[in-house]
Amino acid sequence: MKGSSFTGSSCLRGQESAGIVTSDGESSQAFKVHKGMGLINHVFNADSLKKLYPSNLGIGHTRYSTSGISELQNCQPFVVETLHGKIAVAHNGELTNAAQLRRKLMRHGVGLSTSSDSELITQLLAFTPPLENDDTADWVARIKNLMKETPTSYSLLIMHKDIIYAVRDPYGNRPLCIGRLIPVGDMNGKGKDNTETEGWVVSSESCSFLSIGAEYYREVLPGEIVKISRHDVQTLDVVRRPEGDPSAFCIFEYVYFARPDSIFEGQMVYSVRRRCGQQLAIEAPVEADLVSTVPESATPAALGYAQKCGLPYVEVLCKNRYVGRTFIQPNMRLRQLGVAKKFGVLSDNFKGKRVVIIDDSIVRGNTISPIIKLLRESGAKEVHIRVASPPIRFPCYMGINIPTKEELIANRPEFHDLANYIGADSVVYLSVEGLVSSVQESIKARQDNPKTHKSFIGKLGHCTACLTGDYPVELEW
Amino acid sequence: MKGSSFTGSSCLRGQESAGIVTSDGESSQAFKVHKGMGLINHVFNADSLKKLYPSNLGIGHTRYSTSGISELQNCQPFVVETLHGKIAVAHNGELTNAAQLRRKLMRHGVGLSTSSDSELITQLLAFTPPLENDDTADWVARIKNLMKETPTSYSLLIMHKDIIYAVRDPYGNRPLCIGRLIPVGDMNGKGKDNTETEGWVVSSESCSFLSIGAEYYREVLPGEIVKISRHDVQTLDVVRRPEGDPSAFCIFEYVYFARPDSIFEGQMVYSVRRRCGQQLAIEAPVEADLVSTVPESATPAALGYAQKCGLPYVEVLCKNRYVGRTFIQPNMRLRQLGVAKKFGVLSDNFKGKRVVIIDDSIVRGNTISPIIKLLRESGAKEVHIRVASPPIRFPCYMGINIPTKEELIANRPEFHDLANYIGADSVVYLSVEGLVSSVQESIKARQDNPKTHKSFIGKLGHCTACLTGDYPVELEW
Amino acid sequence: MKGSSFTGSSCLRGQESAGIVTSDGESSQAFKVHKGMGLINHVFNADSLKKLYPSNLGIGHTRYSTSGISELQNCQPFVVETLHGKIAVAHNGELTNAAQLRRKLMRHGVGLSTSSDSELITQLLAFTPPLENDDTADWVARIKNLMKETPTSYSLLIMHKDIIYAVRDPYGNRPLCIGRLIPVGDMNGKGKDNTETEGWVVSSESCSFLSIGAEYYREVLPGEIVKISRHDVQTLDVVRRPEGDPSAFCIFEYVYFARPDSIFEGQMVYSVRRRCGQQLAIEAPVEADLVSTVPESATPAALGYAQKCGLPYVEVLCKNRYVGRTFIQPNMRLRQLGVAKKFGVLSDNFKGKRVVIIDDSIVRGNTISPIIKLLRESGAKEVHIRVASPPIRFPCYMGINIPTKEELIANRPEFHDLANYIGADSVVYLSVEGLVSSVQESIKARQDNPKTHKSFIGKLGHCTACLTGDYPVELEW
């Protein structure tokens, strides 16, 4: 990376495995690979990173397990040698028709060495017929062919020689966005210094750009195939959804998964979450003395709720920074202390008061219950729970790891008397409509603005399958 | 710990080394010791903890380096064998006359194997004359003798056979408080279960009690020698300060060091910090659109400031949870990114607005400066800094690790034009008087209350040496 | 493995990576895999082994790098899923026409994810046409097809469901032998105990059998396909060499690579090495006082030489058991101490004497030279070197990692005055004919014996390519 541009991609959300493949941009044989199980800081150290240099471009991946057994072979990026050189592929998402595609490949005599979609995609790209006469590789044709075989869900980075192809499925289910490395001169405020400045980065979440000195450029659009080279970001093609199908970006990214400073569809996740809190205040107000939160993911919703209701926002819990693994033999005393280990109680702040706690979601119902108990024991007069998202009821087949139907509190009998079950004075969830409108409100405002460029997106929609059971495509097995 | 009481102590604040010594309470030879360098989670695992059992009492220590080289030998607790059995000592603080005491011991022919005060204290306890005829150990007499030789600063736990002595120096410079293990029955809310319930714990900070199922009982008072055994907490003696000397609890514990849910001198640290923010709003108001904080230690002061001013409290930064070790070779680009790596920017929340940032302290001045730059680049119209504590100007010789005088921004020429140096529109610190009154306000109110038990404390004061240079005792070398 | 038979294979010679795949013998999907870089003891621990159970059969592999970059992906056994279930392949050797076969597969649209022959072999097995109609997998036909595509060198273990196929290439270049688990009752000498007794093991070297309680059963013959199931070892087919081609077992296994207690072609390696020493005594006698060795691989040759000459065998060096990594900065002193670190000198044993040192091979010439210097400095009057194998001059393309031609002492100008170069009074190598006759002498005697079963082997030969440049097959690139 000495005195030259860099084009790269990374997604730091997964904690199960991590990998990086770099290329010197000249020979398709000269890929350098380092992958391993575990957190990125365990997989990479100064030595392993040094081995990835010199390089002008690279793709990385961190895995958050959905399909595929948790094994080293499933680590991404996946690299294969083809007749036209090596390609490396990083994949975020889960193919809804993976089983069908695996059978197809094996029927053609290709052995599959892993259970990951990532290998499946590389072999599909390598295999595209007609092969015997195909002496010049047309990678764009191969990518379009792949996109026709599988509708969703995938955001892909495909590296070959000195080019990275960034691809998002036609439904736009998984995020993918492009950033531009800020010239160092600009960062200094002293004018451009062209020696170390050019380059592009691609990531699932825009929040990662700031920390590497890049700025948000734009999203890859649903169905778009973008070619990224040293100096250039260029749309090669757009594969459309079937007529009438709305886009289906995962609404769970807004609710829970993404970092609050990330930008999707032109809006900051934090702002959406605050709007959810405001909407929740409209849908489910409560007579109380103060509004608080379970630190720290529900804070934006809590501030939105408090502001809308006109109640003070007060902290009731503080995080225990030193919580670690628990080695001590679990006797009866210690089994009861799970929550008390994670949080300290700021009891003077709420003694004798009626408290509204805003949580971002209640999935299994076993986290909020001991918190309520703790607050009551420390002097809270009433504890009302308001949840800034609707109940989760259905499995996700597109890349989000959701508990089984049986584990989801919304599918269990206790749900009918939930306040009593968790020990709250009252509990109300945000409605699906409330969530969708909180998410779409500002997108629609922008779309209605005649100045907005809107050619590719098509009909606006969001995937709410885990809340409603309405999957964006028919599921194949 | 099976079916029996436990008396223990721990302080989880240090990150340099950790150690635990346990005793079965019967033989003074049967101490079990495990110590090591590094975070407590690296030093202890299931195996090393198992080796500490069975035991009825124990003391632990985590080290936050002040004096003493960072070496394994300096790990506490320190154990020595004496003619009257083994003793184990854990020490929080720093003896102001350590050098003098070391020379005294060495002159008597005792070789010192470490540079730690902890060994010094154990050898002083072992050495107390007259020795030849001293066939029965009077540990209380030895402890009182030690307290006469060194005025401050120390909070001590001394374990011998089945007793732990908890000791605080006459000035009360370092914290020490006692908790009571809550009977499991009470935790269940189903009545007492006496088989697993009795026991006492001692800790520097009360915040640790909740996470082990204990409740705050009381502080050890300045100069107090408390004997803790299985069923009993008993004051053995109180060693008084020289006539007229006020108590000198470290004010830095309130400002920065302690966890917000800890209780010192009858008040929650969080409440003191919020009062500091309120006081700061009175001392240094500013015309602005919103009040925010550098997450997360300054949040109580920011909420206090916002409430007092009537300005909205808004989040402008979010913590990057995935920050880790940085392996990448530091080139020009990356050196500029230190702050951007730690925080994400919630720019939509403050674009075009005048922002007041409350920080808890500005020590060297090199943390706040890039945050201000970041906020301005992300659209803040004005950035005003308000610091919820006075400038640090002097070294601490009593256990807090403060940068050298030359490193402290308050002692450097740039301090005279600090706003300009850090790039802020204005910057104001809380006054020493404002801090002291925020700290003492509610203590005095309680003392004035005729119902309060106040026998031991004597004249109220706080150590503000790092802010004012007024050390509670004369320093000896 | 509780109360049941076990069929397995392992080769512990490699130190670069290790892997085990087990099968419960029922479903081809139920393979359990653990692989990793490094010595087998680093790769496997109690936990990783536990995960491989329960299982009735398994194959393992340790890698000694020849072709293929040293990366995790290249770890064997290689597992792929095919239309007819999973297969796992472990491979010892190196395909002489690998590049050609890779191109063929890629031309058919198969992407290759590693550079190892092992993946190549699995994909060739998966790919065998005609595929569309091939609803029942005929693995033997696939294996025979593979053997026709590549003549040498490979010893293979292929696991599918409850069967392991053991295969040796038609030239028999790499070893492979079968052992039988000794019934525990027999081991006790108390009669058979059938509950824990049945099972077969396959290994490159028979020496590994003893350590797992198995006994040598027989070699897999050149070209033989053996089917191993729970109760049965059965020859399925034999693929013949081209008419007139002799067998080509690697002679380097006898000279250097194999453990002395291994059995190849009906003879113990130790016995061959002793015969080499005897033959060397005939070819190159010397007037001296004693015969010794560089411990410990040349000891059998030294004892053979000493006995044939009638000179006493005496130890002159002892191994330094505590040699480890050297951390100390290499200054001039320490660079000179390499050999002295590995060996202690038993100077009293040879002071003033004429010493013959038998070495098993001189490859680069930089090991023996400082030993000679050490012996002279410690009092040896004369030092004569006799090498129990001929000089290595040519690269190996069949699985042995030999230094480059330029590094081989026999190809360098110093070779013409080698005694002077290494500081010896004389140096003589064993002749190629002498080596071949030492190896073949007892095999021929057995073949001439009318009782010997000889159907499969065909014309006897050995691969001496590294010594003579005569490769058993034409090399393709």
Place this chain on the structure above:
Amino acid sequence: MKGSSFTGSSCLRGQESAGIVTSDGESSQAFKVHKGMGLINHVFNADSLKKLYPSNLGIGHTRYSTSGISELQNCQPFVVETLHGKIAVAHNGELTNAAQLRRKLMRHGVGLSTSSDSELITQLLAFTPPLENDDTADWVARIKNLMKETPTSYSLLIMHKDIIYAVRDPYGNRPLCIGRLIPVGDMNGKGKDNTETEGWVVSSESCSFLSIGAEYYREVLPGEIVKISRHDVQTLDVVRRPEGDPSAFCIFEYVYFARPDSIFEGQMVYSVRRRCGQQLAIEAPVEADLVSTVPESATPAALGYAQKCGLPYVEVLCKNRYVGRTFIQPNMRLRQLGVAKKFGVLSDNFKGKRVVIIDDSIVRGNTISPIIKLLRESGAKEVHIRVASPPIRFPCYMGINIPTKEELIANRPEFHDLANYIGADSVVYLSVEGLVSSVQESIKARQDNPKTHKSFIGKLGHCTACLTGDYPVELEW
């Protein structure tokens, strides 16, 4: 160590802990210490060694546990600060009156932080009265005082500022010898190069000198206090034994503990062991076909036995280099394989023959038994055991870790029919007289030689306590 002399000491025999203390030779405060549990290669790496530089002298220690619990605090060298600067002490041996000395120190008010003799020695050196007036430290007087307080067993290295004192107890029970760093010029054979040449090293065993480029200089004599500085080795004093007491060097060092190339009392350990084999042949001949050994410590004795008897020396077992930790669940099969895992069997070498196996010692009797079984199963006609040392019957209180009396085979009933118990055709031990004469023969010859310098040694003897129960001093508790 750049361009300067080095004076150091080390003993690499222990495997339980390791430590190094270095000094820059100028200030007694400037000691650098690194110690840790485990093998030296685990304790030290490039970083920890770098921290020990720059330095001109240092002492090191590896621990082979005898007294003192296996804990980090017991790691040597032990360093204490005294009124006269820091001293570091490394100790080999075990004080026979340690308990008495500990009580004495504690009675004087010194707390002891470890159970090691090494701390005891440092505190005794620090404590020596009269202290109040002792403003100039006379370390030699302190060392002599220590030696009068404890007769044996200790070899000591005491470092203070730029001097190392090397001390051996009056009985000479533990070894200690001095080496001289060979000038690099001499090593090159090109004349002296004075820039990197001067320096002295001290070690328990002379075998370590060769590997660091030093040559044997001389032993430290029993009772001698040697002062080692940069240019000089100087005898300061000799503390004599009580009139009539013979010297008592540990005979077990010759039999088992030392490396064969070490020199004690002017003779190579290997030569003593060979003489033991020859003596054994005289004491216990046997009609047999060949003589062999359990590799590899008994090889010198086996060669001596074979030569004296006129029988051929033949190898019957080869070491399995790849033996490692065994993870596999211990079922019946694997429990029987202990020995087979360590050794390969060279059955062709002894099938149908009568074998004499020479072992260096039989301590518990559970190692030789399965070897005999293995040899018989592999075809040995007869197996006779000859042990090149007498039976061990008594505990050692002077530094050698010997099993408890109950574990020693010589104290158990089975000993009366040992051949039958271990499954041998016959078994005979060397006599105590035979061992002593094998050890003393050449020492006496040298002493009788009028040219030999013999002033310090006094009456010659050896400690045979573990064989005879005759301890060199009265044991105190």
